[in-house]
Amino acid sequence: MAQNSQVLPGKEATLFRHLVQNYETKQYKKGLKAAEQILRKHPNHGDTQAMKALILSNLGKSDEAFELCKLALKNAMKSHVCWHVYGLLYRQQKNYEEAIKAYRFALRLDPDSQQIQRDLALLQVQMRDYAGYVQSRRQMLQAKPGFRQNWTALAIGLHLSGDLAGAEDVLQKYEESMKHTPSRSDMEHAEAVLYKNSIIAEAGDVQRALEHLDGIYKTALDRTAVMEMKADYLLRLDRRAEAEKMYTKLLKRNPEHRAHYAGLEKALDLDRSTKEDQEKLGQAYHSWAEQSDRIDAARRIPLDFKEGDAFRQHADKYLRRMIKKGIPSTFANLKQLYSDSAKKETIRELVEGYLEEEPQANGGAEQSKPDGQTNGSTKAQIKPPKLDPVTTWQLGVNYFLAQHYDYHLSRDLTKAEKYIEKTISINPAKSDYTYHLTRARILKHRGSISEASQAMNEAREMDLKDRYINTKCAKYQLRNDQNTDAVNTMGLFTRKEAVGGPLGDLLDMQCVWYITEDGESYLRQGKLSLALKRFKAVYDIFETWQEDQFDFHTFSLRKGMVRAYIDMVRWEDRLQEHPFFTRAALSAIRIYLLLHDNPELAKGGGSANGESAEGAAERKKAAKKAKREAEKAEAEKKAKAAAKSQPSKGGEEAETKKEDQDPQGLEAFKLAAEKPLDEAMKYLQPLLELSPKNADAQVAGFEVYIRRKKYLPALRCLLATRALAPEHPKLKEQDDRLKSALDNVSEPLPDKVKQVIDETYLSKLGSKTSAGEGRSDT
Structure with missing residues (x-):
């Protein structure tokens, strides 16, 4: 100015x-x-x-x-x-x-x-x-x-x-x-030099990138990044011996980094598919594992490539070690192997064979730590007292089998329930919720959503200070459509002074998982206005994340974090392919399609199931109560602000969060009903652009386009669904609807559109009617 x-x-x-x-x-x-x-x-x-x-x-x-x-x-x-x-x-x-x-x-x-x-x-x-x-x-x-x-x-x-x-x-x-x-401490210069190096490599001139990197190797501040870049360049230039040395140095810095092990395997020029190389790889990993008893990756990775008797022996050794230590995540470490049915069966046989065994008496001090914590761990001092080796072993075996039979690739819920109940019965630490959490998960998979929610709440009550189990409990309550209970559960860890109560704070904190689950719950109950309000909130959060990058355009330059900035820009370009956006978008599109097909829904208070006079009265009563609570929270917040002795300089301009004037989403629902297909397109376009391999997104695209009478995009979505999921249950129905629509178009289609549809679709169906000829009576 x-x-x-x-x-x-x-x-x-x-x-x-x-x-x-x-x-x-x-x-x-x-x-x-x-x-x-x-x-x-x-x-x-x-x-x-x-x-x-x-x-x-x-x-x-x-x-x-x-x-x-x-x-x-x-x-x-x-x-x-x-x-x-x-x-x-x-x-x-x-x-x-x-x-x-x-x-x-x-x-x-x-x-x-x-x-x-x-x-x-x-x-x-x-x-x-x-x-x-x-x-x-x-x-x-x-x-x-x-x-x-x-x-x-x-x-x-x-x-x-x-x-x-x-x-x-x-x-x-x-x-x-x-x-x-x-100076050597000049962060901005050090980052700019590494950025220049990454540009040279991205251009494909790896040799020159390596030479440039060697020139700045000693002065670079980000040592790990420089070492990783050099190892990668050496490997790409087929200088395997030097790459092996570099990956070895990296593994000494972080022996749990799997990408470094993968790079080392390539540097050693060993092929996992050949038996001879499998033995060499096994020896290499064994040497790494022997360097420290705390290293897990070097012990776990060989299970990915070993087969037959070699796999059985190594799996036996690995399982015994983990179960003796009492590490609850043992199954989580191994479930990736279950895609191989032979390995899955081997693991089952081994663990079921442990049921009658007892551990060696000389199991060592580590056997007494259920969480595998070291002596210096603060967490180990908080966790339950030390267990004897026999109890630790029995807990580990039964808990592993409970998870094994609960997993979708080896599911037998009757056995899963038997083993989890046995685990809980022998668990001396009655305040440990871990096993009760798994019990709730098994009930959920059985379809007993109500019992699962109750079991998860019992697990939560075992440790009221644990945010994780509190969050899991709220999720299960939402799956059981206990929306009020869920928000109260989340409210135990939200800010008490937040406008709008716990839900207002969850919206402020952009808690996407909760908002999505809440919306899906309301959709199951037929409360379309509230469901759409939640999905719109998720959409707005992703828009906010898109907008938030604005400040980083200057901030990253000012701080010199150029490589991180480039990663951020590229990540933002694909932000809306996130699974939570996909879930919210598909559900929102479903509601908009319902509104288009039945505009009367907008007059029914946003309920797909109809609503009695008594129900409407209850809804209005709940809305008034929510408004009173929001006003009370706002008044308390203002009172606290006024109680401060002296406001800060910029305090007079601070923006006060306003209460939600439409807590039930009714007004927004009525507005959405005016042009539902236009609103649906806001969600559909990023889905089709960023998640083209999602069959459900293509199905939703067909539903929107066929109603908009955009037959070519509808056909594109139909063909994409057929390629991605030939057995999709909606495919046959949509195929028939498109053919019927093309046979009965009210106006002739443009020549180019008609030609494409005829060549790519109708000619292959042997349709008697060519696309776009229109009805005989028009």
């Missing part, structure tokens, strides 16, 4: 500078006061009006801010301040396209403004307009070539746009222009 297009007298000009400072320091009330003083004498001063609009927007008065900013533009059309503020207002509304237009106009009026240029660049990278971002960053670099961040940012833009050679060249030129050698 450098200069004003309308010149103010000295006193008002000083006030305007204070106004800008007040905005930047978030002292909004002082800023408004200063703006009012200026506007009393100069009511048409556009820049002051624009700054006042910006403050109003930050106070939550968006409509008033836009009106005032438009008035400011009318009074000062050629003011870069007004256009800049106009762009900022649009950015706050997440209307990035309009914001970019406003910034560009502001730059025409003030081409030298670094602040406008920076804001424009941030929006361009947020929108993934890499060409525009490179152009903006190049201009910023030309304006301030002595500022390292400008060089790095340009390199990032070129890298993300695919110009790897250009990105490396920019970083190289900056290094050549440096007048002083950076």
Whole structure:
């Protein structure tokens, strides 16, 4: 906000500078006061009006801010301040396209403004307009070539746009222009050099990347990353002996890192599929395991490639060791092997053979630690007292078999129940919930959801201070449609002063798993408005995560964490392929389809099962109660804030979280019913784009497109489902519906669409009617 297009007298000009400072320091009330003083004498001063609009927007008065900013533009059309503020207002509304237009106009009026240029660049990278971002960053670099961040940012833009050679060249030129050698503690320089190395490797020039890495090897601050990069380069260059040494060094630093073992296997040029190499690998892993009794990975990994008698012997040794130590995660470590039926059967035979055995008397001190904790572990002091070897052995064997028979690849729930009950009966530590948790899981798999929920709650009551079991209990309660009980259970670990109670805090904390499970529970109960409200909350959380990257565009550059920033940008690009987004999106689409097929649902209070007068009265009563509780929580929060002796400087501008005016989601549900298919598309598009191999997403896509009469996309989804899941239960039904729809289109299809459908679909079905000819009576 450098200069004003309308010149103010000295006193008002000083006030305007204070106004800008007040905005930047978030002292909004002082800023408004200063703006009012200026506007009393100069009511048409556009820049002051624009700054006042910006403050109003930050106070939550968006409509008033836009009106005032438009008035400011009318009074000062050629003011870069007004256009800049106009762009900022649009950015706050997440209307990035309009914001970019406003910034560009502001730059025409003030081409030298670094602040406008920076804001424009941030929006361009947020929108993934890499060409525009490179152009903006190049201009910023030309304006301030002595500022390292400008060089790095340009390199990032070129890298993300695919110009790897250009990105490396920019970083190289900056290094050549440096007048002083950076200190060894210069984190920004160390990260930039490693970033340059990763660009060289990504371009495919591995030899040059290795040579460059050797040059910076001793001065690099991230030792582990440098060693991993060097080991990878050596392996890719087929310099196996050197790669073996490097992976050996890495394993000495972290002997539990499986990726390093995989790299070592490649460096040794050993093939897991040949018997001779299996023996050599077994010897190598044995030597690693002998280095410390605490190493698990070197003992566990050979089970992945050993077969037959060799597997039986090694599995026997491994199982005995783990069971003697009393490690509850033994089954979790081995269940990956169950995809091989022979190995699964071998493990079962071994463990069932242990039932009649007792451990050796000289089991050692470690046998008395149920959790496998070391003597120095704080957790071991909190856990139950030491167990004798016999009890430890019996617990381990029975608990393993309970999990074995509960697992979906070896499921026999009758046996699973027998073994878990035996485990619980011999467990001397009655306060240990681990075995009761597994008992609840077995009941869930049996289909006894209510009993499973009750059993999990009993497990929770054994340790009221444990957040994990508290969370599991809430999940089981939601699966049993005990929504009130679940939120109360979660409330034991939420902030008491949160607006909206425990649910409000879970929403604030973006607890996606709970919100998704809660929504699915309401959907099962036919409470569509509440279900849709929860799924919309999940959608909004992912939107927030998308928006949250905005601050990192500058933060990562300022801190010099460039490689982590690149990873973050690429992760954000695929954010919505997350399983929780998929679950919420598919459920939301299902509700929108119900609304489209039966618009009367919107008039029934959001219930798919109908609702009696008594039920409606109960619902209204619950809504009023929730509103009263929210108001009470808000009043308590305000009282606590008022009780503070002196608020902080920016405290007056702190935004207070408002109560939920639509706790049952009824108003939003009615709005969604106006254009349900348009709303469904918001969820469907990221699903089809980022999760194209999800058959359920393709089925949902067909349902939406067939209702929109978009027959070509519907056909694409149908063919994708057929390729992904030929036995999908909805496939035959959708096939018939599409054929029927094509045989009875009300209007002829476009020629190109008709041709594609005929060639890819109808011709293979032998349909008598060609696509798009329409009905005979039209």
